[in-house]
Amino acid sequence: MRLLFSKLFYNYVSNVSKISIILLQNLQIFPIKQIKLVFDLKGSMVGRFVKNSKNLSKLTALKDKNFLMKLEFEKNLINIPEDKCEHFLSVLQNDVRLLSDQNLMDYSLLFFIVEIPPVDHENYQQVWDCFAEPGFSYRLIKSTDGKYIYCFGIIDYLQTFNIKKLFENKYKSLIYGSERNFISAVDPVLYADRMLNFTRDYIFR
């Protein structure tokens, strides 16, 4: 492990003397061919759109506005059994509460929609094996119609309110003036509520 870290940063480092790194769980463990869509959701619409371009791969995480458009286009894209909806909402509620208690915000819900291949398909086993991966069983839901597996994970959750506030203050107060109550948009508790409401309205419904 130490060797890997050292070698990894050998070319990357220029003039810093200390780097902090984390070892994270990778949520993308599905066969790429089976991935239908990936979304990075925040429950906000402001600037949450990825323009269509040739460079987009199917692994490019689309955002909230893209998500609503896809949902409009394919009404049955998300169909989750009722008991799973309830369970996942309560899990998510606990998660966002932990984060807002710690003054954290601006995190995303990473959401994979994976197509289940036919039984005789080469990827069939690999898709189902994902349920047995450590740290995955409680992230996955099989759709009611049996077409998809959905996978959820909260990512980028180490942003504190203070830093963000500073950033938002600098830019938005220049653009909107001080009367605009943009603080509400970045308050961790409201951020958590907004995320929860969004998933309740569009995913776990």
Added chain:
Amino acid sequence: MKFYQSKNIYSFIFYLNLSSLDMFKNEENMKNIKESEGKSGSFFFFTHDQKFIIKTINTSEKEVLLSEFLKSYYEHIKEGSSLITRIYGVYEVIIQ
């Protein structure tokens, strides 16, 4: 000549399969590091078996991790179901 020393600040990985982090197994995909840089400018590296991501964090993120957050986070994920993506370890690489 640079000298690297990595310090283990916090780690849960003792029960994980360490071949994911084996240097020789990762040699091939180390060649493509540049392309896997994230939007935020932080460095991303996917291990050869796709199980882990090694990512740099900035000072404020590190402060969050080393504050009381880590304790409540650990208690939280210990209880079972959580959608929060797991952090398995926090490390510091010191270049001398």
